[in-house]
Amino acid sequence: MFLINCPYCGERDQSEFTCGGEAHIVRPKQPTELSDDQWAEYLFMRKNIKGVQFERWNHAHGCRKWFNMVRDTSNDKIHAVYKMGEKPPVV
Amino acid sequence: MKKYRVNKTKHVDQTKTVSFDFDGKSYHGFEGDTLASALLSNGVHLVGRSFKYHRPRGIMSCGSEEPNAICQINEDTDLTEPNVRATEIELYEGLKASSQNCWPSVNFDIGGINNFISPFIPAGFYYKTFMWPKNFWKKIYEPLIRWSAGLGKSPTKPDPELYDHKHVHCDILIIGGGISGIIASKIAAKNNLKTILIEDKNILGGSTIFQKNENYKINDKYSGEWIDAEIAELKKLDNLTIKTRTSLAAYHSYNYLLAKENISDHLPLDKRNGSIRQRLWKIRADKVIVATGAIERPLVFNNNDRPGIMLSNSVKKYLDFYGVSCGLNNVIFTNNDSAYETAVSLKEKGISVEMIDIRKKSNSKIVKNAEQLGIKIYWNSTVVNTFGHKKINSIEIMNLSEDGSNVVGNKIRINCDCLAISGGWTPMVHMHTQSGGKLDFREIDQTFIPNEIEKNHINVGSCNGDFELEEIINNTNKKVKNFLKVSKTEFDNTSVLNSKELDKKNIWLLPNYISEGKCKSFIDFQNDSTAKDIKLALREGFKSIEHVKRYTTTGMATDQGKLSNMHALGIIADTAGVKMGTLGTTTFRPPFTPLTFGSIVGRSVDNFFDITRKTSIHECHTQNNAKFENVGQWKRPWYYPINDEGLHDAVQRESKAARDSAGILDASTLGKIDIQGTDASEFLNRVYTNAWSKLGIGKCRYGLMLNEDGMVYDDGVTTRLGENHYLMTTTTGGAANVLSKLEDYLQTEWPELDVYLTSVTDHYSTASICGPNSKKILKKLFPDKDFSDDAFPHMSYQNGKIDEINCRIMRISFTGELSYEINIESKYGKSLWEKCIEAGKEFKITPYGTETMHLLRAEKGFIIVGQDTDGTMTPIDLQMDWIVSKKKYDFIGKRSLYRSDTIRDDRKQLVGLLTDDPYEILEEGAQIVSDMSKKPIEMIGHVTSSYFSPNLNKSIALAVVKSGKKMKGQKLIVPMENKNINVTVSDSVFLDKENKRINA
CATH class of the missing domain: 3.50.50.60 (FAD/NAD(P)-binding domain)
Structure with missing residues (x-):
């Protein structure tokens, strides 16, 4: 159970949050122009890294805000937490 | 008894006799004894049989590492508990304990024959033997293994005891109240840190407490006396909480720890007074000092x-x-x-x-x-x-x-x-590794010791590999000082006499x-694995310690690597000719000592197991004898039996009444989301498959929501309340997820949209009145209102008032009947319902439940998301092409509707099914086939909804069938256990295809 530093509320227990999977996958602006393969790339393909991963998290039982988090999946170390739309930090 | 009780100590009060039973025989011990010490004082060593060979086994240790003395306590009571270590249970008057894993008794055990046939049951015996003949498995092997496997007997009745959870935060948590834990606690608490010390025994002091020997002295005192004085001082410190009888179960990341406190387990059954039995402490500590000691090998x-x-x-x-x-x-x-x-x-x-x-x-x-x-x-x-x-x-x-x-x-x-x-000592590194810490191998004494790179915990004392008194005191003092950034402590100049x-x-x-081959040299006493087994595993090609462990069962069950792992590793290293340090260790997993289910569950039992949501109209339903159905957390009326009516009869009656005169449904549980903002229309355009820009104010529209993969996710009617104001309804079960999904898109993909979402599900109660007489009932409720089709057409909404209370009236229909839904602030829900019933009395208005609602909508072929869909159905599969906008450039899931997979015409598609015998009702979930001759028979679909329609006087069903769209009129078969039912594919709308009733 980690402690997550919500960028809006501060440090809270993990049980207040839900994870939304890999971050920085942008929904294509013109989906109709994509081939099946290109669309499938957006729709299905997700990384599952052992190590540093960029993830979306939601403070579901708190402010309900979505934000991004850099977490090392091998030891659950959280390297950074930042708001949606902000540039990902270099880790 | 006197024979073995040779010594007087201050920890056992030999003036207070305690009587107890073991294996049906009465014994005496004293206050302060454990079950194990009391048995030993009576000369009883034999306490159990080993797991595989059923060899006689005795008490081996005095703590949580005990592999043999595992008992069933208080058998034949509701409080019975298996797998209790005799070395850990404090003796109390009337305790009844018995050995496990023996039949018929520990002294004469039939399973002991395994010991003599042991050459034939080596490691991996089960995997090798029970393979053939194949048909022996089900009738012979499996029942036999199940009979002989398992430790102890589970209680058969609900646990009558109370359990509790407590959340605490502290600066410093110290695990273990031995000498190094005591030193660490004193330093922490004296430096103004909020400190918690937990110890699994009933007193502090560890093994130092019983040291009274010239060879071990601290500051010229016997070490036992020195520690007594330290403990006395410790108890006076204000910011230190000492929890004895509390064992650490798990050390999770970010210093989140679980500890189980035994509150009443040491009391006689009649003195427990219904108090809390165990409390699970959920501790978040800034820093943790592990002082769990070592186990003798x-x-x-x-x-x-x-x-x-x-x-x-x-x-x-x-x-x-x-x-x-x-x-x-x-x-x-x-x-x-x-x-x-x-x-x-x-x-x-x-x-x-x-x-x-x-x-x-x-x-x-x-x-x-x-x-x-x-x-x-x-x-x-x-x-x-x-x-x-x-x-x-x-x-x-x-x-x-x-x-x-x-x-x-x-x-x-x-x-x-x-x-x-005595084979030396093994540091208890379980806590360190549970928290994610790594281990180093120390060659000189062949031990794994913590490798400390983590910043938020340290290990002190013998769990850190410091075994001698001098090392323990000086290193603990030094490490704690560094860790807590303290410059001076009272332990700085402690003089220690060491003799080893x-x-x-x-x-x-x-x-x-x-x-x-003829030696039985046990490594794991509980699981009966021997050195020979380990070597056999190696010969058979197992190399990884994790594999050897599982193949030979070394270190499994309650041992969890406490006593057995080091020897297994050592023998593997010796046999394979490699260095022990290169082998690694098996994974130490929580819980360190077993937890009761009660302590894990805490108060979340019975009514507190899950939240129950009731609408504000609930009381009216119970008064009306409703049977309820769980829909998510909601209790929804399922049907309202009159007298001794069963489900079928009640539903037939309710369905008929709703179409012939008037029915009323509590629709309060549907999810309601208030949507506001200048981009609200654009937002709906993006989340629903159909177009929303041209929906007039005061109008309602049905919408279908997809996932990005094109599959139907939710549906419901949304009403435009104002220029920039909508009220969306969702399915009852989907409400929370739909809101989350909409928020996600708004915050992450479309932050530029000016849209605000508020869940108002609980804010409004809804009564839905349908049937040809519904308009007359509404007129009575709202006498000033014009309910003509011109003034108040289908799919529109108007405001109204009942007794000065504002209502929203929507003319929408989920039954195909003329139908109105009245929304009112939740606190008036009950009174609204009562007024509707009163107004509808002359039309015999009939309350109906979810079952009738499902039947009525099925007659019209309306889908229920989650019943007729399962996350693999597109709107095209559902034959709902009409709701998918061709003009809109984009909406959630649009692109997926023409992926190579979604455009296949042999996908499962929604159709109607009519049984050849109109009185035969299909089973929901039943498989559908077309050709019985070709084996294996291909399943081409399944029944999703099935009812007997009283309005059509025949059985109707909805089903999803491969290429179903093209099959209208085709004969199919629904094979059941004892017969095959012949069916014909039909249109999915069974009643009122022209939609005339809506304006009746």
């Missing part, structure tokens, strides 16, 4: 498992703490100095003891002390065999060869009734003159 030699063979330090604790001598004629077998403490202690109390040491000599003070006391020491010797079936009676020893790899010389037989063994040497000789598997 056994030695691995032939027949090392007989009752009476015990760990040396445990023999000392039974003597010096409980006053019990485990034997009157003791032999101690060791490879290190620490066992001499036990010898000296025994000798000083006048009890016979001899030493067998695999080393050639030792020059330490404690060994010299033992020699001065006249204790006979057999140097350079090893035990090669032991004798005595239910209790040890003698041993055989031989000399070791020069390099220790073999035995030489003559066998000497020594009589004894207790053999104490670190010198130790390690032979993982002691040599024997008997061939290896």
Whole structure:
């Protein structure tokens, strides 16, 4: 159970949050122009890294805000937490 | 009893007798005893049978590492509990305990035959034997294995006890109340840190508390007396919370720890008074100091498992703490100095003891002390065999060869009734590794010690590999000072008299003159794995320690690597000729000691297991004799039986009434989301498949929501309340997820949209009135309102008032009937319902439940998301092409509707099914086939909804069938267990295809 530093509320227990999977996958602006393969790339393909991963998290039982988090999946170390739309930090 | 109770100690009150039962026999112990010490004081060693060979086993230790003395307590009561360690349970008046894993009794156990056929049941026996003949598995092997497997008996009744959870935060958590934990606590608490100290025993002090020997002194006091004074001071500190009888179960990341406190387990059953039995502490600590100590290692030699063979330090604790001598004629077998403490202690109390040491000599003070006391020491010797079936009676020893790899010389037989063994010490690194910490291998004494790179916890004392008193005190002091950034402590100049040497000789598997195949040298006493099993696993190609562990079951079950792992590793390393440090260890997983289910669940039982949501109209339903159905957390009326009506009859009656006159449904549970903002219309355009821009204010529209993969996700009617204001309804079960999904898109993909979402599900109650007489009822409720089709058409909404209370009236229909929904603030829900019933009385308005609602909508072929869909249905599959906008450039899921997979025309598609016999009702979920001749028979679909329609007087069903769209009129078969039902594919709309009733 980690402690997550919500960028809006501060440090809270993990049980207040839900994870939304890999971050920085942008929904294509013109989906109709994509081939099946290109669309499938957006729709299905997700990384599952052992190590540093960029993830979306939601403070579901708190402010309900979505934000991004850099977490090392091998030891659950959280390297950074930042708001949606902000540039990902270099880790 | 007096015979073995040789010593008076302050920890056991020998004036207070406690009586208890073990295996049906009555015994006496004293207040302060554990079940184990009380049994030993009565000379009882035999307490169980081993798991596989059913060999007699005795008490081996005095703590949580105990592999053998595992009992069922208070059998035949609701409070019975299996797998309780006799070494951990405090004795109380009336305690009833019995051995496990033996039948019919521990003294005569039929399963003992396994011991004689043991050459035929080596490691992996199950995997190798029960493979053939194949048909033996189900009738013979599996029932037999199930009968003989398992430890203890589960209680058969609900647990009557209370359990509790408590969340705490602290600056420093200290795990373990031995000498190093006490030093750490004192430093922390005295430096203004909010400190919690937890200890699993009922008193602090660890093994120092019973040290009263000239050889071990701190500041010129006996170490036991020194620690007594420290504990007394500790109890006066304000910001220190001491929790005894509390064992750490798990150490999770970010210093989140679970500890179980035993509150009433040590009390007689009649004194527990219904108080809380156990409390699970959920602790978030800024810093953690682990001081869990070390466990003594056994030695691995032939027949090392007989009752009476015990760990040396445990023999000392039974003597010096409980006053019990485990034997009157003791032999101690060791490879290190620490066992001499036990010898000296025994000798000083006048009890016979001899030493067998695999080393050639030792020059330490404690060994010299033992020699001065006249204790006979057999140097350079090893035990090669032991004798005595239910209790040890003698041993055989031989000399070791020069390099220790073999035995030489003559066998000497020594009589004894207790053999104490000591193979050195294993630091309890479980907590460190559970938290994610790594281990280093220390060659000199062959131990794994914590590698500390983490910044938020440290290990001190013997769990850190510091085994000698001087090291423990000085290193603990130094490490804690650094960790807490303290410059000076009272322990800075402690003088310690130490009497041992670190010198130790390690032979993982002691040599024997008997061939290896005929030796039973146990590594894991509980799971009966022997050195031979480990070697067999290696020969059969298992290399990884994790695989060897599972193949041989070494270190499994309650042991969890406490006693057995080091020897398994050592023997693997020796056999494979590799360095032990390169093998790694198995994973230490929580819980460290078993947790009760009760403590995990806490108060979340019965009514508190999950939240129950009730609408504000709920009371009216119970008064009306409703049967309820769970929809998510909601209780929804399922049907309203009159007198002794069953489900079928009630639903037939309700359905008929709703179409013939008027019915009323509590629709409050549907999800409601208030949507506002200048981009609200654009937002709806993006989330629903159909177009929303042109929906007039005051109008309603049905919408279908997809996932990005094109599959139907939710549906519902949305009403435009104002220029920039909508009220969306969702399915009852989907409400929370739909809101989350919409918020996600708004925050992450479309932050530029000016849209605000608010869940208002609980804010409004909804009564839905349908049927040809519904308009007349509405007129009575709202006399001033014009309900003509022109003034108030289908799919529109108007505001209204009942007794000055604002309502929203939507003319929408989920039944195909003329229908109105009235929304009112929740607190008026009950009164709204009562007024509707009152107004509808003359039309025999009939409340109907979810079952009738499902039937009515099925007659119209309306889908229920989650019943007729399962996350693999597109709107095209559902034959709902009409709701998918061709003009909109984009909406969630649009692109997926023409992926190669979604445009296949042989996908499962929604169709109607009519049974050839109109009175035959299909089973929901039943499979559908078209060709019975070709084997295997291909399943081409399944029934999703099925009812008997009283309005059509025939059975109707919805189903999804491969290429179903093209099959109208085709005959199919629904094969059931005892018959095949013939069906015909039909249109999915069964009633009122022209939609005339909506304006009736």
